[in-house]
Amino acid sequence: MKTVEVRELVKTFDGHLRRTRRGGGDVVRALDGVNLAAEPGEYLVLLGPSGCGKTTLLRTIAGLEHPTEGEVLIDGQVVNGLPPRVRQIAMVFQSYALYPNKTVRDNIVFPLRAEKAPRETQESKTRWAAELLGIGPLLDRKPRQLSGGERQRVALARALVRDPAVFLLDEPLSNLDAKMRATARDELKRFQEQVGTTTIYVTHDQAEAMGLGDRIAVLEKGRVRQVGTPVEVYDDPADTFVATFIGSPPMNLVRRDDRLVGFRPEHLLPVENVPHDARVTMDLRVERMEYLSGDRHVYGTVTGLGEDTRVIARLPATITTPIRAGEAHGFAVAADRLRFFDAEAGTRAPAVPIGKP
Amino acid sequence: MNETEALRRRYARRHVAARVGVYGAAVLAALVCALPFLWSLVSAFKQNRDLYNPESNPFAFNEPATPDHVRFLLTDTPFLTFVGNTLLVGAAVVALTLLMSLPAAYSLARLNRPWGTPMGIAIFLVYLVPPSLLFLSLTRVVVSLGLEDTLWSMIVVYPTITVPVSVWLLIGFLKAVPKDVEEQAMVDGHSRLGAFARAVLPLVFPGIVAVVVFTFTLTASEFVYALAFVSSSPKMVVSTGVPTQLIRGDVFFWQSLQAAAVVTAMPIAFLFNLFLDRFVTGFTMGAVKT
Amino acid sequence: MTARRREGVPRAGLADREGFLAWAMLLPSVVYIVALVGVPFLLAVAFAFSDVTTGDPSYDFVGLRNFTAVFDDGVFWRSLGNTLLFTTSAMVLIVVFGKILANILVADFRGKWLVRFLVLLPWTTPVALSTISWLWFLDSIYSPVDWVLRRLGLIEGNVVWLGDPGTAMLSVVLVQTWRLTPLAAVIVMAGLVAIPRDLDEAARIDGAGFWRRMLEVTIPLTLPVIAVAALFGAIMTFTDMTVSYVLTRGGPTHATDVLASWAYFRGIEGGDVGQGAAIALFLFPILLAGAIAILRAVRRLEAQ
Numbered sequence: 001m002k003t004v005e006v007r008e009l010v011k012t013f014d015g016h017l018r019r020t021r022r023g024g025g026d027v028v029r030a031l032d033g034v035n036l037a038a039e040p041g042e043y044l045v046l047l048g049p050s051g052c053g054k055t056t057l058l059r060t061i062a063g064l065e066h067p068t069e070g071e072v073l074i075d076g077q078v079v080n081g082l083p084p085r086v087r088q089i090a091m092v093f094q095s096y097a098l099y100p101n102k103t104v105r106d107n108i109v110f111p112l113r114a115e116k117a118p119r120e121t122q123e124s125k126t127r128w129a130a131e132l133l134g135i136g137p138l139l140d141r142k143p144r145q146l147s148g149g150e151r152q153r154v155a156l157a158r159a160l161v162r163d164p165a166v167f168l169l170d171e172p173l174s175n176l177d178a179k180m181r182a183t184a185r186d187e188l189k190r191f192q193e194q195v196g197t198t199t200i201y202v203t204h205d206q207a208e209a210m211g212l213g214d215r216i217a218v219l220e221k222g223r224v225r226q227v228g229t230p231v232e233v234y235d236d237p238a239d240t241f242v243a244t245f246i247g248s249p250p251m252n253l254v255r256r257d258d259r260l261v262g263f264r265p266e267h268l269l270p271v272e273n274v275p276h277d278a279r280v281t282m283d284l285r286v287e288r289m290e291y292l293s294g295d296r297h298v299y300g301t302v303t304g305l306g307e308d309t310r311v312i313a314r315l316p317a318t319i320t321t322p323i324r325a326g327e328a329h330g331f332a333v334a335a336d337r338l339r340f341f342d343a344e345a346g347t348r349a350p351a352v353p354i355g356k357p
Numbered sequence: 358m359n360e361t362e363a364l365r366r367r368y369a370r371r372h373v374a375a376r377v378g379v380y381g382a383a384v385l386a387a388l389v390c391a392l393p394f395l396w397s398l399v400s401a402f403k404q405n406r407d408l409y410n411p412e413s414n415p416f417a418f419n420e421p422a423t424p425d426h427v428r429f430l431l432t433d434t435p436f437l438t439f440v441g442n443t444l445l446v447g448a449a450v451v452a453l454t455l456l457m458s459l460p461a462a463y464s465l466a467r468l469n470r471p472w473g474t475p476m477g478i479a480i481f482l483v484y485l486v487p488p489s490l491l492f493l494s495l496t497r498v499v500v501s502l503g504l505e506d507t508l509w510s511m512i513v514v515y516p517t518i519t520v521p522v523s524v525w526l527l528i529g530f531l532k533a534v535p536k537d538v539e540e541q542a543m544v545d546g547h548s549r550l551g552a553f554a555r556a557v558l559p560l561v562f563p564g565i566v567a568v569v570v571f572t573f574t575l576t577a578s579e580f581v582y583a584l585a586f587v588s589s590s591p592k593m594v595v596s597t598g599v600p601t602q603l604i605r606g607d608v609f610f611w612q613s614l615q616a617a618a619v620v621t622a623m624p625i626a627f628l629f630n631l632f633l634d635r636f637v638t639g640f641t642m643g644a645v646k647t
Numbered sequence: 648m649t650a651r652r653r654e655g656v657p658r659a660g661l662a663d664r665e666g667f668l669a670w671a672m673l674l675p676s677v678v679y680i681v682a683l684v685g686v687p688f689l690l691a692v693a694f695a696f697s698d699v700t701t702g703d704p705s706y707d708f709v710g711l712r713n714f715t716a717v718f719d720d721g722v723f724w725r726s727l728g729n730t731l732l733f734t735t736s737a738m739v740l741i742v743v744f745g746k747i748l749a750n751i752l753v754a755d756f757r758g759k760w761l762v763r764f765l766v767l768l769p770w771t772t773p774v775a776l777s778t779i780s781w782l783w784f785l786d787s788i789y790s791p792v793d794w795v796l797r798r799l800g801l802i803e804g805n806v807v808w809l810g811d812p813g814t815a816m817l818s819v820v821l822v823q824t825w826r827l828t829p830l831a832a833v834i835v836m837a838g839l840v841a842i843p844r845d846l847d848e849a850a851r852i853d854g855a856g857f858w859r860r861m862l863e864v865t866i867p868l869t870l871p872v873i874a875v876a877a878l879f880g881a882i883m884t885f886t887d888m889t890v891s892y893v894l895t896r897g898g899p900t901h902a903t904d905v906l907a908s909w910a911y912f913r914g915i916e917g918g919d920v921g922q923g924a925a926i927a928l929f930l931f932p933i934l935l936a937g938a939i940a941i942l943r944a945v946r947r948l949e950a951q
Contacts, residue, residue, distance in 0.1 A: 064848050077361045081369055085854035097849035101867040110863070114854035158853070382751045383762045390829065391765035396791050397780050408789070411805075415791030457679060460672030468669035476673070478942075483684055485934045487886030489907035490927040493914050494690035495683070517683045520676055549668055578773035580889045585915075596773035600893070604779075611783055618780050622772035629771050630764045637837045 002165035009070035032222035045213030090159035098143040256306030268313035271330035401616035426612030439598035462527035484521035530564030694924035741880035745831025770829035812902035838872025
């Protein structure tokens, strides 16, 4: 099991723009000083909206892109300037990139032939990988005869036979339909636990990130906003971007002087459901309600905490307090559930006392 | 650590070698293709004494350069008339080709008739009927229409070469236009024909450009028909006019001939290069989806 | 919008009926092609069975006489053989060089625009003009090619390129290759840019070097397009008479006569329209067979 680390990574794109618009100065900083390390055997998820640089980061680690500044280390060695093939990496592309002209067997054996492994090794490894992923019966088919899920498994098998130091997965689930995605996610997780290889996984889907990641790195505009376990990222967001990007519905943010007071929708409950010794109360003018799988989502404007702000409360099925649109209702949040952010910078800030217990 | 360092140095060297290779190959390719034009260009300005000396360097002026032969081409031969005729014929053929091939391609690509595919193949096969097979009888047809020795003879006949290829290219482009676009236009109140004209045509503009460029290139280089149909020099196009008017029996006006080749080739290559990317994408679609 | 409303509710007209439209839109092309390809083609067939000459254009049916005359003429068989040799060798060279050129042209380097421009020149020059330029380059006395070879010390004196049967054929093939390679390159380029970038990158990550990627990924995936390039090269070479007509006039002693040029010499310069047509007719079935074979191969490849 090997480590992967990047230091002060900067990647700017200007090549193709320079040619079309001469000297336009349209430099895109896809990566803007990224520091990140994946521990041995870790499942590290890169999460962020599209265009945040997560795929560029993955491709830079793979050696498909060359960093403008900074270093990539695999197993403690700086690999800048080395081509992908000597980096001990395996990658699964979003499209799976199976060779359409080759059978499944030839796809899987391709990397072994490239490294000129002996024929017996080629055969035994192919059989082992196919068995591990349950694609033994498909070995003589062509990729176009496979379903999306089967293709994914072939792509994983092809990655597996290389004994890589690290797996790089680029949104491997995004080409599957919703139902397949849940099963495939489960398979991916069990597969990685079985082989124990360090894995870096790129996605824009927070459910995937939360479900798969040992740790999650949240990226935005080429910078790492926060790295942490799913619990840390969800409960203790480092800034307002992470707070609102993760969670559905996102964290409510209410401005109070120079602070933003944040709380998750599921922590905003009718006042009688929050222990009264350590709570902050507020009034909610209810505007609209939605019933979603037993939960009630209450949309309304909160008053009395700071500036009047539209917020969402998520009441579990166990709370039966009658609430109707158009009425005002007393709500509260447990004090230890409040998070404070600097209103200007958006970063975490020390708590300020809020009255009205 | 040292091992990685050595590896990196090796791959850095290999990278440099690969770049040098790419540039070397590019320069070599350009030279092989364009060297004759360089010769032509230099020869066009050479004095007779220089040109007709087997020992003089064909790439350099061993005697002072002279514009006489180029001036001769432009003023003392009907070359400019040929150019004008070529442009006129080219423009008319391009227009006729588009008028016929666009609707035909749309019909074959989109209107889902059971005979669509065989008809498409049949039209493509027409392209295989060579001018060398047809010019004997087409000459008769042209004469009976009273079109001999006119530009019209070429305008009427050239689309036989260009329409089949254009239909083929355009089918590819049309298949790449999402069906939704037409359906949206029809839901928005256009007829099927209106949807084609208003919604689909603008989207196949790249294809139209590819067809225009390709058609013009084919028209400008056609030789057999032009030679068979037209024998009076004021109605000749470049491809026949230059060989017949600048070669008198055994006398070749070499420098002027070379100048004519260069003058004709440059603008067409320039145009073609401008639209090369579109042509390339068009071809993929046509070739992959036939 | 408003204009449409004023007319009232639009009714389904002819412009909405697919069955009608399909025919109506196709009809101009079909009528045109039937009139100017179909009719002349039948006329050419009719000529082949007639005694029409330029001097005596009246039509008399003579049965297979033209064909027997053609078959008895050794030049016909010679030109048939030349055509096959000329076509296959030029096609192979065109595809090989076209493929190489395409790979160069899709690579990333500075000055690409200029290189592409220069590379396109042979294809965009009217054949007659570029072939005349070659006539000078292969001249028996002043040939710049010979000048270069002399300077390199490879030859002494002159190679009489167009005067010797072997080198004459070689010259015709090379000029044809030079002229059509850019077109083949453009076609192959189309296939190359259509390969998903992922596939090449996946192969690089899988450890495949340049040659393995080329032979196992790029070439198999572009085979259909390469076949199309071969088809174009073959058709354009097979039916072309300009290069050998201008360069060698079929000589020396019919060494570079091809079916198309032989038909021209017989039908126009010799004035025997019937025999010319009979010779030219031979172009068609061979062409058809070749084209069908290649299109089938393309289809099979795509079905994979």
